Amino acid sequence: MPDQPANRPATPLLDRIHTPSDLKVLSDAELRRLAGELRAETISAVSETGGHLGAGLGVVELTVALHAVFDTPRDRLIWDVSHQCYPHKILTGRRDRIRTLRQKGGLSGFTKRSESPYDPFGAAHSSTSISAALGFAVARDLGAAPDPALGDAIAVIGDGAMSAGMAFEAMNNAGHLDKRLFVVLNDNEMSIAPPVGALSAHLSRLYSGAPFQELKAAAKGAVSLLPEPFQEGARRAKEVLKGIAVGGTLFESLGFSYIGPIDGHDLDQLLPVLRTVKARATGPVLIHVITRKGKGYAPAEAARDKGHATGKFDVLTGAQKKAQSNAPSYTRVFSDALIAQAETDPRIVAITAAMPDGTGLDRFHDRFPTRCFDVGIAEQHAVTFSAGLAAAGMRPFCALYSTFLQRGYDQVVHDVAIQRLPVRFAIDRAGLVGADGATHAGAYDIAFLSNLPGFVVMAAADESELVHMVATAVQHDSGPIAFRYPRGEGVGVDMPEVGVPLEIGKGRIVRAGGRVALLSFGTRLAEVEKAAESLSNKGISPTIADARFAKPLDRALILQLAAEHEVLITIEEGAIGGFGSQVAQLLAEEGIFDNGLKFRSMVLPDIFIDQATPEDMYATAGLNAAQIETKVLDTLGIVGIASRRA
Incomplete structure (x- = not known):
């Protein structure tokens, strides 16, 4: 790596890491130093890009340990939700692009199969990792031969994600199939919000008292996985824990060998446990690790959400650099x-x-x-x-x-x-x-x-x-x-003192015009109005209507627009099959197309649009003001340079 810029941390050990295989030659002491450098690099990178900070900081040591012990990408490491994957990306050959996180053309903020062989399964929604890992384990045992060949499957799932039904469905099935499979329960007592429910209370009991502190070393391993001389002592300690804190019986009843709880920030605990289970496991194993979201960065640890998602921020203070808006957010409204x-x-x-x-x-x-x-x-x-x-x-x-x-x-x-x-x-x-x-x-x-x-x-x-x-x-x-309603701020309109119920299924005319009717559903109305102003300067004054309802449709309004205009165009922030399709169905049933109406529907295109600014994404989708104007001109048959603006 070249010399680090002045505002970036010194990372001499991390600079030597290009792929996880480079971790294999490091001593345990060097791995501990590496974890510190990896945490500093993660904080520095996210301060420049914004993104999910707290979750990644909480799994720095775990990430180092997993990649040091297992043979990725042959061993499939699957991060649940995967918003905690930034340290993983740094260690798997993507450090040179880590400051493009969540930007147009840059790294995804989540794991993504097309981005790296070290991302065997994409995510972003929670509670999918155990199901996917079980799929890899079964495929391995059935002789699947992808490149690289299948090894172990390891799912890393948080306590918040573990509360979802899908996670327990997967564990129940995994226990029944009895496949060699590793589930790391990353228990930080916090998903996005503080966790709720009986499972959270159960996990809290596992480490809330002295027994965990006094007996963690003896009880950290499933008895059957430990060397024979240690089994009897571990068995006695485990029974003590079960009697006092219920222990791992919840997971063992689902067919998993339960190991833990252990300190997820202590490599002296993580490394021996992972090495032991890798060497000895024959069936499904759950490794319960305790971590702290935002670990090692005081502003994140002090934040109510532990630095879950941030904008760009000052590393020294943690203060976020957010533009001020005069309009309230839709969520606040x-x-x-x-x-x-x-x-x-x-x-x-x-x-x-x-x-x-x-x-x-x-x-x-x-x-x-x-x-x-x-x-x-x-x-x-x-x-x-x-x-x-x-x-x-x-x-x-x-x-x-x-x-x-x-x-x-x-x-x-x-x-x-x-x-x-x-x-x-x-x-x-x-x-x-x-x-x-x-x-x-x-x-x-x-x-x-x-x-x-x-x-x-x-x-x-x-x-x-x-x-x-x-x-x-x-x-x-x-x-x-x-x-x-969308994310972000409103458009800055005057606000009513009290809401007034709308008549169900009735839209409104925003502006009267001729030849062309633009029927908007949702917040693209502001872009429609910009397009209309530009069109008016060209001698085309469109009618603008706000549908308000996709169902039930305002039949009278739509039929009026169709009867009084040469062109009718619907605009929406949704996929094919939505509002425009409902309108088209109505017009077809009424035989309106037989009268020569030119109807077009502007929707999100039939593709998945990668991360960028919302403005860039809507430009890709073809739904900004200039593109609405172009659609009008093309539909009218007015073709020229002005009508081809992007």
Whole structure:
């Protein structure tokens, strides 16, 4: 490596590491030094790019130990969620690009199969690692011969992710199949928010008292995996722990040999345990390690979320470098509007799945602690729990990111829609979200909700409309209703003092014009208005309408626009099959196309769009103002240089 810039840490040992094989020649003392340098490099890199900081800092020693002991990439190392993978990326040949994290054309903020052979399985949503690792283990035993040949499978999963049903489904199956498989439970007492539930309480009991401190060395290994001279002492210590703190019986009942808990920041514990299980394991093994999110960086350790996700920051102080906005965030607007409604309606309750801060429900909880429920990383349960509340006469608001709502879709269909239960879905992070890339894009909810009978689907064009949509959802008791809104700040419109319920299925004309009608669904309305201004300068003055509803459609408005204009174009921040498809179906049924209407639908393209700024992502998608203008000119048959701007 060349000399480090003045603002970057000195890392003489890390500079010698190009692939994990380089760790094999280091002594244990050198591995401890390497961990310190790796932590410093991770902090430095994320200070320049922003990203998920706390989770990676919590697994620095674990990352070093796993790569030092196992033979990656032959041994498949699978990180659950994988937002903790930055140290892993540094050690696996990507250090020269680590300061491109989450940027256009740069490294993904998650593991990604196309990026490196050291990323055998992509992630970003939680609780998938054990299922995937079991797939690798079974394929190995069936004689699969990929390049490189399959070795061991190791899943690293956090205590928050372990609370999801899918993780236990996988463990139950793995225990039944009895395949050699390693699951590292990275227990930091914190996922994104503090963990909730009985499992978290069980794990806390395992290391809350003196027995762990006094007996950890003797009890760290499964008895059958230890050398014979040590087995009797370990067996006695393990029984003591079981009697006092329940021990590993929860996992052993699922067929796993349980090892732990051990200190995940102590390489003198990690390395011997990993070497022992690698040498002796025959079936599934769970290694329970205790770590601290944000470990080794005081500002992260002191933060409420332990530095879960940060913007660019000053390394010395931890102060984030965020631009100030004059407009409130959509999440804050939703939170304020829901609190205002709940002040006068005791039936309003709020549900989220491990994202109270991200959805704004932390503030709702502060005001109404008995009416707010964080169910942990369990979207399926969140949806059906909300359905039960609705069936019992409450007015539940289930607040989830669009990308996470996908995980509860079966429950949306069977438990909510078929029963016509009035669950209110507040869908945050709708559309393209920027640095988190394709895995977190809110691209599909319009399509997968609009095809459900009896569902009401709304999208806010601005923050003022969002306030009215919250009020609309409160009063809608005849069936399920959803409203979507993007990440980030609003557009700066005047805000109403109180939300006024909208008439279900009715849009609005924003601007009257001729020849061309632009029908917007969602916050692309601001880009539509920019395009209209530019078109007006060319002598084309479009009509602009805000649909407000993808379901039920405003049939009268759409048919009026179709009858009075030569061109009708829909614009939405969603995938094929959404609002534009609903409009096309209506126009086809009414025979409108027979009258010569030129109809076009602008949607997210049929690709997964990699991380970039939201502006760049929407340019890739073809949904910015200049591209809307180009679509109008092309549809009218007006072709020229001006119409080809990107």
